[in-house]
Amino acid sequence: MLFRILDNPGRTNPFWRDFDRFNEEITKSILDSQFGNLRSFPPVNIFSKEEEALVSALLPGMEIENIDISIKDNHLTIHGKKKTEDLAEGTEVHRREIFSGDFTRTIELPFRVNQEKVQAKYTNGVLNILLPRREEDKPKKITINFE
Amino acid sequence: MTTLTTENKETQKQVIEKVYSPNVNVFENKENVTIIVEMPGVDQSSINLNVEKDTLTIDGQFQYDASTFGKSVSQEFVGGKFERKFTLGKLVDAENARAKIKNGILELTLPKVEPKKTKIEIQS
Numbered sequence: 001m002l003f004r005i006l007d008n009p010g011r012t013n014p015f016w017r018d019f020d021r022f023n024e025e026i027t028k029s030i031l032d033s034q035f036g037n038l039r040s041f042p043p044v045n046i047f048s049k050e051e052e053a054l055v056s057a058l059l060p061g062m063e064i065e066n067i068d069i070s071i072k073d074n075h076l077t078i079h080g081k082k083k084t085e086d087l088a089e090g091t092e093v094h095r096r097e098i099f100s101g102d103f104t105r106t107i108e109l110p111f112r113v114n115q116e117k118v119q120a121k122y123t124n125g126v127l128n129i130l131l132p133r134r135e136e137d138k139p140k141k142i143t144i145n146f147e
Numbered sequence: 148m149t150t151l152t153t154e155n156k157e158t159q160k161q162v163i164e165k166v167y168s169p170n171v172n173v174f175e176n177k178e179n180v181t182i183i184v185e186m187p188g189v190d191q192s193s194i195n196l197n198v199e200k201d202t203l204t205i206d207g208q209f210q211y212d213a214s215t216f217g218k219s220v221s222q223e224f225v226g227g228k229f230e231r232k233f234t235l236g237k238l239v240d241a242e243n244a245r246a247k248i249k250n251g252i253l254e255l256t257l258p259k260v261e262p263k264k265t266k267i268e269i270q271s
Contacts, residue, residue, distance in 0.1 A: 049217035060187040060251030097170035125187035125251015
């Protein structure tokens with residue numbers, strides 16, 4: 001996960017926040033070592049209308065040229081490389097929680113997509129992809145004529 | 148006369164805002180301490196950086212309205228607030244901190260200060 005969710009905002013005491021964070025970190029590392037990385041990056045939201053779908057992904061700190069979007073039928077794949085900061089020699093790292101490296105995520109869409117007309121926008125670290133439905137995939141209305 | 152309907156028109160909307168604790172990287176070199184915070188979807192204008200005593204609080208509003216586009220197929224995140232607190236050592240000059248945000252990444256540079264050495268004379 002990109003960030004942790006503090007499910008209990010009532011926990012104002014920083015000790016408990018730290019404790020939650022610590023607890024989650026341990027659970028995560030155990031899960032990772034047992035089952036490989038279960039976290040799917042980036043987190044996405046999918047919305048759909050009759051004729052188009054919208055996929056939003058939280059991808060902070062990317063360069064546009066490092067984001068690769070590909071579509072095949074009703075599958076959207078977001079692939080990219082998240083660079084680490086260039087650190088000068090002698091820099092001490094106190095914390096490194098931000099994900100870096102390669103990532104790939106494939107999302108199943110509710111319908112097949114017209115690849116030619118896909119639009120993507122990247123603002124403030126949020127990637128929004130608008131995917132129009134393929135013409136032949138659109139629902140067709142059939143009028144019934146009474147005799 | 149007693150009114151039977153005690154309907155409270157101003158029903159308090161108990162919308163519990165999601166508070167996210169963002170991921171951070173913290174680096175230190177000879178001159179500065181750099182804090183990098185992941186804040187996707189946060190506009191520069193909504194970011195607050197506060198220093199109170201020795202606690203630095205970083206928060207920002209993540210505006211995300213999901214209801215405007217059709218129906219939700221799957222949802223892994225919602226809008227809310229990012230907030231994280233740091234305890235600053237005495238060797239950091241928070242007043243001269245510089246901050247910039249790009250593509251949802253906030254970079255905060257805090258210059259380090261040389262600790263003042265005060266020599267106390269012992270009076271005889």
